[in-house]
Amino acid sequence: MIRWGAMSGTPHGLARGLTNYGDADFSLYLRRSFAKSMGYSKEMLARPVVGIAQSASGFNNCHRHFPELLDAVKRGVLAAGGLPIDFPTISLGEVFLSPTSMMFRNLMAIDVEEMIRAQPMDAVVLLGGCDKTVPAQLMGAASADVPAIQLLAGPMLPMSFHGERLGACTDCRRFWAKYRAGGINATEIEEIEGNLATTAGTCAVMGTASTMAAIAEALGMALPGTAAIPAVHADRLRAAEATGKRAVALAAEDLRPSRIITERSVENALRVLLAIGGSTNAILHLTAVAGRAGVDISLARLNELSDATPVLVDLKPTGQHYMSDLNAAGGLGAILRELKPMLHLDCVTVTGETLGQRLDAEPGWVDRDVVRPLGDPYQKVGGLAALFGTLAPSGAIIKRSAADPALFEREGRAVVFTSLEDLATRIDTPDLDVTGDDFLVLQNAGPKSGYAMPEAGYLPIPAKLARSGVKDMVRMSDARMSGTAYGTIVLHISPEAAVGGPLALVRNGDRIKLSVSQRRLDLLVDDAELGRRRAAWKPPVTPPRRGYGKLYMDHVLQAEHGCDFDFLRKA
Numbered sequence: 030m031i032r033w034g035a036m037s038g039t040p041h042g043l044a045r046g047l048t049n050y051g052d053a054d055f056s057l058y059l060r061r062s063f064a065k066s067m068g069y070s071k072e073m074l075a076r077p078v079v080g081i082a083q084s085a086s087g088f089n090n091c092h093r094h095f096p097e098l099l100d101a102v103k104r105g106v107l108a109a110g111g112l113p114i115d116f117p118t119i120s121l122g123e124v125f126l127s128p129t130s131m132m133f134r135n136l137m138a139i140d141v142e143e144m145i146r147a148q149p150m151d152a153v154v155l156l157g158g159c160d161k162t163v164p165a166q167l168m169g170a171a172s173a174d175v176p177a178i179q180l181l182a183g184p185m186l187p188m189s190f191h192g193e194r195l196g197a198c199t200d201c202r203r204f205w206a207k208y209r210a211g212g213i214n215a216t217e218i219e220e221i222e223g224n225l226a227t228t229a230g231t232c233a234v235m236g237t238a239s240t241m242a243a244i245a246e247a248l249g250m251a252l253p254g255t256a257a258i259p260a261v262h263a264d265r266l267r268a269a270e271a272t273g274k275r276a277v278a279l280a281a282e283d284l285r286p287s288r289i290i291t292e293r294s295v296e297n298a299l300r301v302l303l304a305i306g307g308s309t310n311a312i313l314h315l316t317a318v319a320g321r322a323g324v325d326i327s328l329a330r331l332n333e334l335s336d337a338t339p340v341l342v343d344l345k346p347t348g349q350h351y352m353s354d355l356n357a358a359g360g361l362g363a364i365l366r367e368l369k370p371m372l373h374l375d376c377v378t379v380t381g382e383t384l385g386q387r388l389d390a391e392p393g394w395v396d397r398d399v400v401r402p403l404g405d406p407y408q409k410v411g412g413l414a415a416l417f418g419t420l421a422p423s424g425a426i427i428k429r430s431a432a433d434p435a436l437f438e439r440e441g442r443a444v445v446f447t448s449l450e451d452l453a454t455r456i457d458t459p460d461l462d463v464t465g466d467d468f469l470v471l472q473n474a475g476p477k478s479g480y481a482m483p484e485a486g487y488l489p490i491p492a493k494l495a496r497s498g499v500k501d502m503v504r505m506s507d508a509r510m511s512g513t514a515y516g517t518i519v520l521h522i523s524p525e526a527a528v529g530g531p532l533a534l535v536r537n538g539d540r541i542k543l544s545v546s547q548r549r550l551d552l553l554v555d556d557a558e559l560g561r562r563r564a565a566w567k568p569p570v571t572p573p574r575r576g577y578g579k580l581y582m583d584h585v586l587q588a589e590h591g592c593d594f595d596f597l598r599k600a
């Protein structure tokens with residue numbers, strides 16, 4: 030039986046948001062008539078409508094099982110007395126988009142928001158998974174503020190190959206680095222290429238997609254225990270059915286994202302991000318999602334939380350295991366139970382219960398090989414740290430859990446690349462003036478660079494150094510880095526070079542000081558010289574004059590604001 034609770038008296042189901050013909054009765058009559066052309070009965074059309082925003086696409090390998098998940102969601106909605114109606118949105122297949130999926134995250138968020146608002150639905154299921162799709166859906170749903178619940182794609186399974194398990198995409202990078210260093214040949218790398226990503230689902234490690242799945246569950250926007258279930262596991266289909274069922278109840282309770290995504294649940298999500306050694310991209314995405322709910326995330330607060338939140342899981346790229354191992358080890362619930370003393374337990378989730386009620390009711394199984402107790406963590410402090418200084422007045426990020434602590438307190442000589450093309454042209458040239466003690470600096474790869482902040486922050490070790498055995502060195506940029514990558518890499522330097530930030534003023538041979546313990550990143554060049562360089566600086570790109578490219582360049586914000594558009598954040 031459906032209770033309409035807070036919604037009684039307001040139009041629901043197909044009667045919501047009528048098309049405007051100047052006669053509401055005619056609008057509803059016409060809508061029902063056209064809906065009946067799809068074969069629905071009168072009884073079905075009287076049910077509450079659950080929209081299913083689905084992002085399957087031939088250009089998205091991670092979502093290739095969505096037709097099956099969609100069927101299971103519909104089954105759940107029908108069983109609970111609702112009418113499921115799916116609708117397509119933009120899909121963002123990470124490796125199929127140019128210049129980068131990041132450029133289109135906000136476009137997808139607009140699509141999701143506007144289609145939720147424009148179409149008659151009492152609740153919505155958000156069916157997403159690949160890196161940018163989950164934040165885009167959460168951003169759109171938070172702005173539309175219709176009852177919403179997320180169903181995640183689930184991770185790929187790693188597969189055995191020549192005696193070891195391989196999974197996208199930390200192993201992709203590991204073997205590519207080996208190939209670049211001459212450790213394996215062209216035939217071998219081609220064979221590996223066919224064995225890195227072999228099932229449906231998102232990247233198998235704690236990359237951006239897995240981190241965002243954990244964040245969706247920690248925020249309370251996905252059902253408990255669903256973040257880590259492998260894409261091809263039968264439990265994923267059961268989670269889909271349960272999500273559909275719950276969506277009908279969400280509609281009846283009018284439980285909206287604005288009650289779930291709050292300052293306190295965002296802080297819970299930040300704790301989880303730090304405890305899982307999650308992707309640096311996730312701080313951008315969580316900032317953008319929180320911004321849609323009117324919640325600001327300060328990088329100074331990130332540092333406070335990071336210093337008090339240990340890394341509890343041992344997943345690649347920082348550890349040994351894969352997401353499917355985390356699922357078998359107890360899933361996100363096992364991590365949340367360890368973090369319980371640090372969490373805001375009064376936060377409401379999509380179940381209608383609080384986080385505290387969830388954790389009290391959960392069984393206690395945990396595999397300590399994968400999830401450590403709070404008192405005996407893998408690392409005593411959180412995975413991410415924000416840096417500030419003369420090179421990054423508005424901040425920068427380092428994933429210290431994936432970096433070499435021996436490189437944390439250093440002064441080095443800058444070896445500067447002024448663009449991605451410059452990097453590609455010169456990084457492997459034999460006469461590049463570089464040693465393993467230098468700092469590689471990439472400019473003009475931020476949000477307004479024309480490349481839309483690509484995952485280029487994982488600058489390759491110059492070939493001549495890689496061949497001589499150098500495995501890590503300090504690298505820095507205004508770019509992002511894939512969540513599956515690792516190394517002593519400073520990212521998201523803000524303001525970026527393309528808007529004239531101090532990063533734009535760095536020249537070959539400058540001294541730069543990095544101190545992770547002091548949270549500092551400083552350019553050791555005097556003000557007079559910087560003033561001369563600033564006076565000679567010119568913007569590196571001509572902004573596009575039309576289309577989405579213009580909208581993006583006119584409105585995208587810097588990294589500390591999550592790269593959302595200025596007009597989409599909640600005032």
Ligand code: FES
Nearest residue numbers: 091159231232238
């Ligand atoms: Fe989709 Fe990695 S490519 S999650």
